[in-house]
Amino acid sequence: MPRRRTPALVVAALLTVGLAACSTEAAPAVWSPPAEPSPSATPTAAGIPPGQAPEEAFAVGVRQLRVNRDGDRPLPVTLWYPARGEAGGAAERSAPVAGGRFPVVVFSHGLNARPTDYATLLTRWAAAGFVVAAPTFPNTSRGAAQVNPLDVLNQPADVSYVLTEVLALDQRAGDPLRGRLATDRVAATGHSAGGVTTIGLFTLGRDERLDAGVVLAGTALGVGSTFAGTAAPQLFVHGELDEVVDYSSGKDAYDRVPWPKAMLSLPQGDHGRALLTDRASLRVVSDTTVDFLRWSLYGDQAAKRRLPANATRGGLATLDNRL
Template identity: 60%
Template sequence: MRASLAAASVLLLTGCSVSLPRPATTSAPPAPAVTSTAPAPAATGRAPRQTFEVDTRQLRLRRGADRPLPVTIWYPDADAGRLPVILFSHGLTGRPGDYAPLLERWASAGFVIAAPVYPHTSGGAERFDALDVVNQPADATYVLTEVLKLDRRAGDALRGRLATDRLAAAGHSAGGITTIGLFSVARDERLDAGIVLAGSALGVGLGFTGPPAPLLFVHGQRDSVVSYASGQAVYASVPWPKAFLTLPDGDHGQSLLRDGNEAFDVVADSTLDFWRWSLYGDADAKRRLPDDAESAGLGRLDDKLG
């Protein structure tokens, strides 16, 4: 598996990170403890309509001596009931803060986002190794397990606030590979849905397995790092409900993920309505997806969500 990654590692190293400025963040003070630990309800069919202010916090995790996994968590600052949890994976040489505009947008709509820094593929890694991507699906599963424990931790700001039965994974580039791995070679059967941003199946294969989970792919047709064709190949192999958002003028990251441009709004709106549908069961959000994708004529959607 490591050998299959070697041929493409140089290409990935040239541009997998979105190279965005990293905004300064501060941890929010702990919220009052929530006493309820009842199981999360089934999807209600209606996602929150309001926009929440967002808090961030840091969680220090470690999966073995060589795998520190510091995690940034974005979450609504108000009690909005139990919230779906999304595990987000960064690209090579990236860090969670690089994706803050998108992740904050998701959190402000009623989701909890947990984004680890992977030990050997992140920007600033002491021992960088692009081939370590194959170990990241296991890291992601570990992080998700530890984050869900906060729902039962006395005094924690997220106690009683996590919908532990509504879970998803998303990632960009090498993080997209990690995400595909969570639905294939390292299937985490707790996951209900996923989003792959400019990803491929390099090193993790196309053997999707486990219970059906809807997947949304987003890819720029001018991506010079992870080819559009490789994203399409993964999409073609998915046996479950799926959709593919093509951005004809999109590159590998900047035009997709940098706030302040129309392409970013297309990605943010489309991914949010996909989450609202797949994790809240909001049928209105699903109906909005084609319009989200084709806003301003910047994208087109292949919709096989059913």
């Protein structure tokens, strides 16, 4: 991606925190979509045909994938995926993959963070029927030899490369995910600096394979707000008391999205602690993002209809719904 001059604010604005909460429903061994969708249902803006997402949770497996872009940008990927077994426990390393084909969700972590900081939320997504691929970025992750916040501008290209490698597993002989990926149903998601990365995948670094996006406490600083390419529904989530990425900055990026979109706003939410570590708030964020992904990647119209109730449950958030 081309580099741009970025305000000094972005250096401070790309921080992150961990997450907490979980789902405990029982899981089916195999999932398959219904044979016939409702005749009144219509495809999503990205062209995903009407369908039905799994209604019960899966057990979750976790594994690592070694990826290196151009030989000098190591991007180890943590994969969470639907697994066979009883739902509700911790993710099991290298657990057998559940039967079915599952959409792919790429997740980008924030500055000085790692994918495992978000394990609770990402496990929740995997339990709902998604394969979640979360790379560790070489220059913005915790433990990096030299942290460089402006390297976030290179991360949309990193994510596109990771996506290519992950989708290739569907055809790789002997890989546990062979034949298990819905390679034509893909979303990009991310928090803070990862939210910047995610926006970049729909603006300057548009990846046309993406059907939807979820931006958590993100901003368009450095990657532009000219959304391009085929329509891809977007969900923004932002705390109105965010002390790192100002709420107005996230709202401005949201306002510039020309496609179907929604914004979940938490009046008492900050950059991450209240937004994502508080159990009640995380439940709202989790359920809302899961149903958005169910609709945008499975074409599940019932999930779309549930969004307003999930978002406003308990009076913790409001939803600007333009989906």
